[in-house]
Amino acid sequence: MFITFVFQERDQAQLGEVAESSAKFQDPAAEACVRCFLYVSALADDDYTTTPQAGMNGAVLDYSRGHVLGGSSSTNAMIYTRGSSDDFDRFTSYTGDSGWAWKNMLPYFLKNEKWVPPADNHNTVGQFDPAVHSKNGVTSVSLSGYPWPDSSKRIIQTTKDLPDQFPFVLDMNAGDNIGVGWLQATIDDGARSSSATSYLGPKYISRPNLHVLLNAQVSRVLPSSKSSLHFSTVEFSQDQIKLHTVTAAKEIVLFAGSVGTPHVLLNSGIGNKTTLEGLGIASVLDLPSVGQNFTDQPVVSNTWMVNSNDTFESFTQNATAFAEYLTQWNDTRTGPLVDTVATHIAYLRLDSNSTIFEQFEDPSAGPKSPHLELSLNLPVALPGHFFRSTTAVVSPASRGSITLNTTNPSPFNAPLIDPALFASAFDMFAMRAAIRKSQQLLSAPAFTDYVLGPVDALGTALASDAALDAYIRATAIPGSHCVGGAAMSPKYARWGVVDPDLRVKGVTGLRIVDASVMPFVPSAHTMAPTYAVAERGIDMIKSSWA
Numbered sequence: 001m002f003i004t005f006v007f008q009e010r011d012q013a014q015l016g017e018v019a020e021s022s023a024k025f026q027d028p029a030a031e032a033c034v035r036c037f038l039y040v041s042a043l044a045d046d047d048y049t050t051t052p053q054a055g056m057n058g059a060v061l062d063y064s065r066g067h068v069l070g071g072s073s074s075t076n077a078m079i080y081t082r083g084s085s086d087d088f089d090r091f092t093s094y095t096g097d098s099g100w101a102w103k104n105m106l107p108y109f110l111k112n113e114k115w116v117p118p119a120d121n122h123n124t125v126g127q128f129d130p131a132v133h134s135k136n137g138v139t140s141v142s143l144s145g146y147p148w149p150d151s152s153k154r155i156i157q158t159t160k161d162l163p164d165q166f167p168f169v170l171d172m173n174a175g176d177n178i179g180v181g182w183l184q185a186t187i188d189d190g191a192r193s194s195s196a197t198s199y200l201g202p203k204y205i206s207r208p209n210l211h212v213l214l215n216a217q218v219s220r221v222l223p224s225s226k227s228s229l230h231f232s233t234v235e236f237s238q239d240q241i242k243l244h245t246v247t248a249a250k251e252i253v254l255f256a257g258s259v260g261t262p263h264v265l266l267n268s269g270i271g272n273k274t275t276l277e278g279l280g281i282a283s284v285l286d287l288p289s290v291g292q293n294f295t296d297q298p299v300v301s302n303t304w305m306v307n308s309n310d311t312f313e314s315f316t317q318n319a320t321a322f323a324e325y326l327t328q329w330n331d332t333r334t335g336p337l338v339d340t341v342a343t344h345i346a347y348l349r350l351d352s353n354s355t356i357f358e359q360f361e362d363p364s365a366g367p368k369s370p371h372l373e374l375s376l377n378l379p380v381a382l383p384g385h386f387f388r389s390t391t392a393v394v395s396p397a398s399r400g401s402i403t404l405n406t407t408n409p410s411p412f413n414a415p416l417i418d419p420a421l422f423a424s425a426f427d428m429f430a431m432r433a434a435i436r437k438s439q440q441l442l443s444a445p446a447f448t449d450y451v452l453g454p455v456d457a458l459g460t461a462l463a464s465d466a467a468l469d470a471y472i473r474a475t476a477i478p479g480s481h482c483v484g485g486a487a488m489s490p491k492y493a494r495w496g497v498v499d500p501d502l503r504v505k506g507v508t509g510l511r512i513v514d515a516s517v518m519p520f521v522p523s524a525h526t527m528a529p530t531y532a533v534a535e536r537g538i539d540m541i542k543s544s545w546a
């Protein structure tokens with residue numbers, strides 16, 4: 001979602017919203033989850049690319065962000081992970097605000113979540129911990145409704161055969177996510193649950209005090225006068241030519257996401273004074289941290305050929321089977337299209353004796369925070385049958401930036417997005433370990449006679465560290481789990497972008513409530529942490545104006 005501005009009218013708090021929707025997203029089958037992610041999401045994406053990535057042989061990579069009502073929650077892979085208690089406790093030790101600690105954030109996760117049965121209504125005992133979930137929120141969360149029995153049973157068996165390497169975790173959303181567990185996803189009755197279907201769903205969208213403006217791009221936020229540091233006006237355009245303004249009686253809340261929020265701030269003259277003035281932008285507030293500390297999780301897809309027909313490729317590579325499954329999905333909301341693209345996740349830590357810790361301080365938040373993630377059982381766009389493990393460095397040490405386009409810093413030009421993938425050698429070490437862990441998992445007894453061997457480049461890459469590095473540099477992509485470009489810091493700290501109450505430092509009338517405020521990326525996919533940040537942000541806004 002784009003920008004929200006809160007204002008007061010006849011003693012009633014009004015929430016207005018400037019948002020955008022893409023007509024391209026109106027595919028009749030877009031709600032079928034797997035299909036939606038595989039085929040439709042790209043159509044509703046911003047056309048962003050990264051700057052040349054030094055850690056990736058100079059490659060310029062696609063950088064995915066949802067450009068549609070609901071933002072990236074409408075285009076993402078729907079994987080529901082909260083992160084570890086250490087991740088949120090670190091927010092507290094970093095900012096000095098105990099409200100960000102896990103025990104105080106858990107109620108916000110629960111306020112957001114509506115736990116629902118999986119599409120196939122199977123018995124879920126032993127697949128999650130009901131004690132850490134809520135049925136009363138707005139974002140639906142469920143377990144897999146089509147859990148690919150052949151590979152799933154082998155994954156779970158491996159947690160029994162090799163518990164030291166791959167311990168079973170009953171629920172990776174209980175605060176300690178280390179281990180291998182069943183994937184939870186924002187899916188309800190086989191269809192995506194996003195912020196567009198939940199917070200902007202039928203129950204709320206017709207509220208008289210909520211206005212959603214489609215196809216509108218915010219260019220700047222403006223102070224109430226030239227000499228003022230009180231922000232009250234949002235400038236936007238629906239055709240990138242004619243500018244409009246709206247004025248907030250109370251405060252502006254910016255939630256344009258980890259790329260959009262720093263971009264709007266910089267366009268507004270909030271950022272590094274010297275750099276902005278060098279681009280011809282009048283500095284309103286010298287806040288050098290804007291756009292810095294941008295953090296993402298690098299991802300590599302690793303594929304093994306398998307001896308089974310019970311895989312995603314049974315329909316992703318077969319148009320007839322796909323059409324049949326789509327009819328099944330339309331008629332009964334059952335079959336493989338009810339799910340997202342993985343069935344399990346392994347969250348693992350590097351060995352504490354690992355040599356890398358002689359050179360690098362551990363970038364993870366603590367012993368309950370993994371360094372590595374293996375998303376297991378993803379589809380592959382090749383003829384044949386495969387097992388894919390998508391590996392990610394979930395506690396990366398690299399830091400990148402969002403800056404303005406130096407040749408033409410127009411608000412309507414994309415910013416320079418630099419996730420700085422593998423800028424730190426720690427991340428390369430961790431990615432190597434994650435890929436080797438995947439190979440170890442697939443060499444477990446439960447996979448005997450199932451795995452035929454790694455596909456193409458992976459086979460040779462596994463032979464040496466140097467070959468693996470080359471494979472990683474040639475194939476990694478940004479994980480789209482970016483945070484940090486408008487990071488929180490302690491109140492009164494001169495660094496950082498927002499105070500722990502999410503108000504922009506040094507000004508009044510402007511708050512940020514999105515993923516960009518997180519100072520560290522949680523060891524997780526970032527949607528659930530963003531929902532929890534937003535729920536706390538809502539409480540902060542309400543209590544400010546009560």
Ligand SMILES: Cc1cc2nc3c(=O)[nH]c(=O)nc-3n(C[C@H](O)[C@H](O)[C@H](O)COP(=O)(O)OP(=O)(O)OC[C@H]3O[C@@H](n4cnc5c(N)ncnc54)[C@H](O)[C@@H]3O)c2cc1C
Binds near residue numbers: 041073079259528
């Ligand atoms: C392809 C992809 C897959 C992902 N998969 C997962 C997953 O499976 N699980 C998970 O937990 N997380 C996933 N994520 C990450 C997750 O979706 C994000 O962390 C989360 O959506 C962040 O929320 P946000 O509100 O900060 O930003 P966003 O959801 O990106 O929303 C920002 C919105 O603001 C709009 N905007 C930007 N600039 C402007 C402007 N100037 N004016 C008006 N509007 C503007 C954007 O178009 C967008 O609609 C994925 C992300 C992507 C892109």
